[in-house]
Amino acid sequence: MTNLNKQKPIIRLIKYxxxxxxxxxxxxxxxxxxxxxxxxxxxxxGIAIDVVVSKQDSFLASFxxxxxxxxxxxxxxxxxxxxxxxxxxxxxxxxxxxxxAQSLQHKMRTDAYDRMQNMDMAFFENQASGNLTAxxxxxxxxxxxxxxxxxxxxxxxxxxxxxxxxxxxYISVKIAVFAFLPIPLIIFGAFFFQRKAQPRYFEVxxxxxxxxTAISNKIMGIATIKSFTRENKELDHLSKLSSDYQKANxxxxxxxxxxxxxxxxxxxxxxxxxxIIGGFDALDGVITVGAYGMLVFLTQxxxxxxxxxxxxxxxxxxAMASVRRILDLLETPIxxxxxxxxxxxxxxxxxxxxxxxxSYSSNSxxxxxxxxxxxxxxxxxxxxxxxxxxxxxxxxxLLRFYSPTSGNITINNINIEDIKINDLRQSIGLxxxxxxxFDGSIKDNIAYGKNDPTDKEIQEAAKLAxxxxxxxxxxxxxxxxxxxxxxxxxxxxxxxxxxARAILKNPAILILDEAxxxxxxxxxxxxxxxxxxxxxxxxLLVIAHRLSTIVSADVIHVLDKGKIVESGTHNELLYxxxxxxxLWSIQTGNIEVN
Numbered sequence: 001m002t003n004l005n006k007q008k009p010i011i012r013l014i015k016y017x018x019x020x021x022x023x024x025x026x027x028x029x030x031x032x033x034x035x036x037x038x039x040x041x042x043x044x045x046g047i048a049i050d051v052v053v054s055k056q057d058s059f060l061a062s063f064x065x066x067x068x069x070x071x072x073x074x075x076x077x078x079x080x081x082x083x084x085x086x087x088x089x090x091x092x093x094x095x096x097x098x099x100x101a102q103s104l105q106h107k108m109r110t111d112a113y114d115r116m117q118n119m120d121m122a123f124f125e126n127q128a129s130g131n132l133t134a135x136x137x138x139x140x141x142x143x144x145x146x147x148x149x150x151x152x153x154x155x156x157x158x159x160x161x162x163x164x165x166x167x168x169x170y171i172s173v174k175i176a177v178f179a180f181l182p183i184p185l186i187i188f189g190a191f192f193f194q195r196k197a198q199p200r201y202f203e204v205x206x207x208x209x210x211x212x213t214a215i216s217n218k219i220m221g222i223a224t225i226k227s228f229t230r231e232n233k234e235l236d237h238l239s240k241l242s243s244d245y246q247k248a249n250x251x252x253x254x255x256x257x258x259x260x261x262x263x264x265x266x267x268x269x270x271x272x273x274x275x276i277i278g279g280f281d282a283l284d285g286v287i288t289v290g291a292y293g294m295l296v297f298l299t300q301x302x303x304x305x306x307x308x309x310x311x312x313x314x315x316x317x318x319a320m321a322s323v324r325r326i327l328d329l330l331e332t333p334i335x336x337x338x339x340x341x342x343x344x345x346x347x348x349x350x351x352x353x354x355x356x357x358x359s360y361s362s363n364s365x366x367x368x369x370x371x372x373x374x375x376x377x378x379x380x381x382x383x384x385x386x387x388x389x390x391x392x393x394x395x396x397x398l399l400r401f402y403s404p405t406s407g408n409i410t411i412n413n414i415n416i417e418d419i420k421i422n423d424l425r426q427s428i429g430l431x432x433x434x435x436x437x438f439d440g441s442i443k444d445n446i447a448y449g450k451n452d453p454t455d456k457e458i459q460e461a462a463k464l465a466x467x468x469x470x471x472x473x474x475x476x477x478x479x480x481x482x483x484x485x486x487x488x489x490x491x492x493x494x495x496x497x498x499x500a501r502a503i504l505k506n507p508a509i510l511i512l513d514e515a516x517x518x519x520x521x522x523x524x525x526x527x528x529x530x531x532x533x534x535x536x537x538x539x540l541l542v543i544a545h546r547l548s549t550i551v552s553a554d555v556i557h558v559l560d561k562g563k564i565v566e567s568g569t570h571n572e573l574l575y576x577x578x579x580x581x582x583l584w585s586i587q588t589g590n591i592e593v594n
Contacts, residue, residue: 009320012327013143017104027096030089031152035159037086042301043167044079046294048072053289093152101147109140112329120336121401122360130213135329138208139322146319153312157305164302171291172281178273179299182266186306200252201321207245209325214241252317263306274299336400342420347427347508349412351375351398351539356407358390358397367393369562371407380535382542382550384580385559391543392433394559395511398541399428429507433514435494442471443478445497449504457504464534465500467493503534510534513543547584556580 017024113136161183168176218225218234225234274295282292356371368390375381383391396402398409400421409416416424429449437445446458458478462468470493474480482488482497489497502510531552534540544550551570558566558573558580566578573580 009323009327013320013323016108016327016330020100020103020107023096023100023103027093027100027151028155030093030096031155032159034086034089034093035156036163037082037089038156039160039163039298039301040082040086041079042297043294044075044082045297046290046292048075049290049293097152098148101144104147105140105144108143108326108330109136112136112140112326115330115332115334119332119334121396122335123332125360130211130216131209132329133216134205134209134212135322135325138212139205139325142205142322143319143326146315150312150315150319153305154316157312160302160305164298167298168295171295172278172287175274175278175281175287175295178277179270179295179302181273182270183306185266186263200248201317202324204245204248204252204318205321205325207241207248211241211245214238252314267306270302271299336403336421338420339418342423343414343418344423345412345414345416345419347411347424348537348539349377351377351509352410352413353394354407354410356397356404356409358393358402358405360402366405367562368397368404371564373557373564373567375539375541376554377539378535378537379554380531380540380542380550380552382544382553382556383559384544384547384550384556384583387545389559390562391559392513395430395513395541395543398509398511399425399430427508429502429505429510431495431498431502431510431512435491435498437482437489437494437497439481439483441476441479441481442474442497445482446478446500446504449501450506453504458500461500461504462497464503465496467496467500470496507538509539509541511541511543514545547580547587 116132116136165176165180168179214237218238225231278287278292278295281287282289287295351374353371353373353375356368357366358368359366371394383394385391393402397404398416400416403417411419438448443455443458446461447453449461450457455478459468462471462478471477471480480488482494499512531540542550542553550556553570555567556570556573557564558578560579566573566576566580568576574584
């Protein structure tokens, strides 16, 4: 994904989170009030010292509490309510920030997933699944960690600077100036750290995606790894990727670790300034002893939180690197979308490919060239040809996974680009060569083809797909778990469940892309017998390498290098003795191949 948005990630995040503005405001207010209560005890300590030293002449005496003991009792009562208020608002900000983190995390994950699954198929060709998984999971979690802790810390540091600064300047401008001298250095250091750390943390997030992709691929390919005894090679490869991730983190940690000692020394400078200059002023009577005590305590309260600023900035940079990746995904344009005005088509009518040409990109080789055919409604139309001839690409264009480079496809004389994508795809059932089953039961996987199907409908679909016998032979029948990607089933069993799923959908157009390539000859013959029932009242499109599966098709189109070079029935194509005749002869063993 290319980041075309040059705005800072925090600005993009604020715009994205506009719907959560009330939650953000309430959480921020709770943080502000908690910090105001938090710095109040230091003020009360200074007032208490003033009471003990000045007695009837103390600052508090001006409010009507003349007796020193009554002043201390009033301070004790006030301290109780301040600590109570601090505790209440600490509870509130913790709850509000964490709930906000959960709400934003949920929103970003679901929005990103929704965006991802609506992206063009071309998008997935350039994206590793592990990287997308890292965005939806780990990147979203990084933002949660920052909101749980870092956002409150940043707000409270700002409140401390403003609140304590006001008290300092009220008591002594001279002491305030010297006490606050380190703060510009701290802020400069924070921004310097941010600039240095930002690209490093983005690299950390990139390496996270690469590592997640590798782990995912190795788990899915474990059978191949074991069969080729490549465990050591794969371990070495994973170790290298993990080392790259470790190295990226080390570069980021190096910047973060250097920040804290620098800040601590700057803080010490401010504290010593207050300690010495304020002490001299107290000895000279310029300020009271109580005011001096208050300033010393407030200096620590003001400057010490800056020591955790490195951790906060670390969380912030990690979060912003993740936000950038998430929002880049959300802002990636989708090319294949519905038009503002769409049309309704009778999907059971003829399909026309009108001079269709297609390339995957402007610089790539032409995959389909001048495809000009009519697929008659309620007929079985087959496509055959060598691997890479363009058969499956035709079906992808019909499903609008891609758009033709030129020409168009119509159903009932309506351009499919004028039909709602959802309506188009709901009317098409696909059984692809690459079978995907979800981690659940056989029943769940077949039922995926229809909303709330009955058990009878599921069983009838399984029967038509010649899956009923093997399902009933399993210990738990339809409740048998198939495992991730159907790993517990054979290839032929997975194909039959996939076929049953498509049959249950009951689409007007059914595409079988090598749908019986993994079944045995006996099962294939049984499916052929069911084909008449499957094809009843619908248009059936069949892609086949095994020509025996399409001998009864109404018409067979032969593709070669992206062009349709022959069309006709099985017998007609054999009679013409062209490419189809040669393919048939090879498969039936009637000729020898050099």
